[in-house]
Amino acid sequence: MSTDLTANATYDASNIKVLKGLEGVRHRPAMYIGGTQSDGYHHLFKEILDNSVDEALAGYATEIVTTLQKDGSLTVEDNGRGVPVDVMSSEGKPAIEVIYTVLHAGGKFEEGAYKVSGGLHGVGASVVNALAEYTVVDVFRDGKQYRIEFSRGNVTKPLSVVGNAPKGKQGTKVHFMPDPTIFDEGLRFESSKLRLRLREVSYLVAGLRLVFKDEIHEKEEVFFDKGGVASFAKFLAEGEELLYEKPILLQGDVDTVSVDVGLVHTKSYNTGLVTYANMIPTGNGGTHLSGFKTAYTRAINAYAKKSGLVKDKDLELTGDDLLEGASCVVSIKIPQPQFEGQTKGKLLNPEAGTAVSKVVYEKLSEYLEENPRVSKIIYDKAQRAAQAKEAARNARLLVQRANPLESDDLPGKLADCQSENPAEAELFIVEGDSAGGSAKGGRDRKFQAILPLRGKILNVEKAGLSKALKNAEVRAMVAAIGAGIGGTQDEAHFNIEDLRYHKIIIMTDADVDGSHIRTLLLTFFYRYMRPIIEQGYLYIAQPPLYGIRVGKSKSSEYLFNEEALKKATAAAGERSYEIQRFKGLGEMNADQLWETTMDPTKRVLKKVDMRDASYAAQIFDELMGQDVQPRREFIEENARYAQLDV
Numbered sequence: 287m288s289t290d291l292t293a294n295a296t297y298d299a300s301n302i303k304v305l306k307g308l309e310g311v312r313h314r315p316a317m318y319i320g321g322t323q324s325d326g327y328h329h330l331f332k333e334i335l336d337n338s339v340d341e342a343l344a345g346y347a348t349e350i351v352t353t354l355q356k357d358g359s360l361t362v363e364d365n366g367r368g369v370p371v372d373v374m375s376s377e378g379k380p381a382i383e384v385i386y387t388v389l390h391a392g393g394k395f396e397e398g399a400y401k402v403s404g405g406l407h408g409v410g411a412s413v414v415n416a417l418a419e420y421t422v423v424d425v426f427r428d429g430k431q432y433r434i435e436f437s438r439g440n441v442t443k444p445l446s447v448v449g450n451a452p453k454g455k456q457g458t459k460v461h462f463m464p465d466p467t468i469f470d471e472g473l474r475f476e477s478s479k480l481r482l483r484l485r486e487v488s489y490l491v492a493g494l495r496l497v498f499k500d501e502i503h504e505k506e507e508v509f510f511d512k513g514g515v516a517s518f519a520k521f522l523a524e525g526e527e528l529l530y531e532k533p534i535l536l537q538g539d540v541d542t543v544s545v546d547v548g549l550v551h552t553k554s555y556n557t558g559l560v561t562y563a564n565m566i567p568t569g570n571g572g573t574h575l576s577g578f579k580t581a582y583t584r585a586i587n588a589y590a591k592k593s594g595l596v597k598d599k600d601l602e603l604t605g606d607d608l609l610e611g612a613s614c615v616v617s618i619k620i621p622q623p624q625f626e627g628q629t630k631g632k633l634l635n636p637e638a639g640t641a642v643s644k645v646v647y648e649k650l651s652e653y654l655e656e657n658p659r660v661s662k663i664i665y666d667k668a669q670r671a672a673q674a675k676e677a678a679r680n681a682r683l684l685v686q687r688a689n690p691l692e693s694d695d696l697p698g699k700l701a702d703c704q705s706e707n708p709a710e711a712e713l714f715i716v717e718g719d720s721a722g723g724s725a726k727g728g729r730d731r732k733f734q735a736i737l738p739l740r741g742k743i744l745n746v747e748k749a750g751l752s753k754a755l756k757n758a759e760v761r762a763m764v765a766a767i768g769a770g771i772g773g774t775q776d777e778a779h780f781n782i783e784d785l786r787y788h789k790i791i792i793m794t795d796a797d798v799d800g801s802h803i804r805t806l807l808l809t810f811f812y813r814y815m816r817p818i819i820e821q822g823y824l825y826i827a828q829p830p831l832y833g834i835r836v837g838k839s840k841s842s843e844y845l846f847n848e849e850a851l852k853k854a855t856a857a858a859g860e861r862s863y864e865i866q867r868f869k870g871l872g873e874m875n876a877d878q879l880w881e882t883t884m885d886p887t888k889r890v891l892k893k894v895d896m897r898d899a900s901y902a903a904q905i906f907d908e909l910m911g912q913d914v915q916p917r918r919e920f921i922e923e924n925a926r927y928a929q930l931d932v
């Protein structure tokens with residue numbers, strides 16, 4: 287049974303305008319979804335999910351189920367009211383068709399307009415339709431099940447009733463497949479990225495239940511939390527020891543801006559701060575973040591004076607001191623957000639700053655008054671942070687006093703290169719003395735320097751800066767790199783201009799120990815020499831797992847994974863071949879190491895990319911904890927932040 291709800295005559299002329307709009311989307315997808323790489327691909331999911339979330343924010347949907355199908359397509363289903371299906375008199379077409387085929391000018395793609403209390407949802411649907419190979423929308427409404435189908439912006443099956451809705455069932459179900467001719471080759475939905483957004487949304491919309499069914503990996507997961515951003519802050523602090531159990535929630539509305547802040551303090555030395563405007567992550571902060579920092583700092587200092595926690599009335603702790611070990615989530619909703627740049631990384635609205643500042647000052651002051659025990663804990667921690675900062679400053683001066691440009695002061699185990707031109711100089715940081723020896727023997731000393739590290743380096747995440755600066759391996763790296771050492775707690779003591787090498791290459795084994803050392807090194811660079819990552823100067827060497835020599839060939843081909851090995855043996859066919867398995871860097875002789883891993887014309891380097899750094903930073907903390915499992919997951923996940931650079 288299938289009833290066509292519109293007369294065919296209404297399609298034809300009226301569709302021409304519609305198609306023009308969506309053709310524009312297909313012609314310049316980047317303008318609408320940011321790009322045609324993985325982020326753009328996953329943006330389609332976010333748009334559809336947002337529509338369901340809006341229906342939840344409007345007070346109708348309570349559950350959203352996302353299913354990653356075996357064939358890579360995606361289904362999102364909510365239990366809201368169902369997209370309206372009645373024919374709009376202005377267009378002569380069902381509302382749902384209009385929503386999916388008319389590009390909404392002035393919608394969130396152009397200005398980022400966001401109607402907080404519902405009413406504007408559906409805006410991204412037409413963009414998704416335009417960029418999908420197929421989109422099938424089922425609506426459960428008034429006891430019926432309706433369906434309409436699209437492909438690449440066009441209606442392929444007009445709206446019809448396909449049957450009765452199961453008893454009591456209401457809502458919208460969207461099934462779509464991104465158009466492979468639009469996106470970069472080989473892209474697929476990644477469970478990790480879908481889960482990241484679902485988790486985020488479950489915290490940003492307290493009480494909304496988000497189910498993820500991963501049919502590829504046959505897993506199901508429910509994201510649900512009543513605690514909102516307070517739980518989010520606690521989640522981001524996972525793996526760290528909390529200074530008090532219950533995270534702090536600060537909420538309030540100022541005019542049309544609504545403010546939600548979650549806050550918890552841990553024993554760690556790092557600050558985790560994530561901000562959102564209308565559920566969009568603002569990785570570069572903006573007015574809401576500034577408003578938070580000022581009000582937070584003022585509220586605590588004022589309370590400390592008033593309550594007698596501070597003896598010296600003039601002594602004010604800085605925001606950085608007060609935020610050491612804190613994990614904070616700032617989420618605001620604002621009718622007309624203004625973002626800087628295309629990536630929406632930074633919020634510009636001045637009224638957002640005022641609103642956050644007002645809510646945080648008032649509500650935090652109130653909280654501190656009512657919770658003197660917690661207030662004292664927070665203040666004591668910040669005082670210790672201020673003292674440690676002083677100690678670190680002294681220790682840092684000691685390390686820096688040795689002028690790294692005079693080779694006498696370079697660490698003894700560094701085999702430096704001849705070139706003094708950073709643009710061509712490379713520093714290999716090598717795990718273990720034996721690999722270090724091979725690297726020294728195999729390198730091109732003109733431009734390649736070798737710094738062997740002995741055993742495991744200090745976990746800077748647990749030790750903190752002043753201890754780290756006492757560690758011999760850390761000091762050797764700081765001296766060799768030559769640009770000082772920074773940190774999130776203090777003024778910039780790292781100067782990228784002084785960098786002695788524009789390629790810093792971490793060379794560790796492909797085993798668990800190697801991964802661990804690599805993780806520790808990444809943490810170190812991330813925390814204390816971040817500009818090196820930001821500028822794209824940090825790399826990971828990829829030693830091959832196998833070498834294969836086919837037939838009478840004199841040279842080996844190097845293979846980096848099992849799959850490549852399979853391909854190579856298949857390609858060898860009838861010819862004889864010889865496979866060599868490399869167990870570790872230390873087992874390669876100098877020539878082999880040069881040939882496989884160091885020779886710029888043959889080697890494979892992964893560039894460490896920190897585009898996702900603001901979120902990664904949060905996850906980073908958690909992963910550096912004591913648990914082996916999350917750390918292992920990190921090592922796998924970390925591949926997402928590294929790009930292949932041959």
Ligand code: 28G
Pocket residue numbers: 334335337338341362363364366367368369370405406407408458459460
């Ligand atoms: C499953 C994946 C994506 C949605 C709704 C519900 C309504 C709606 C969506 O209306 C048009 C414009 C302003 C009212 C609203 C239903 C009011 C009454 C809705 C979704 C009509 C859009 N009944 N659920 N759109 N508005 N879920 N999920 O897309 O005036 S989109």
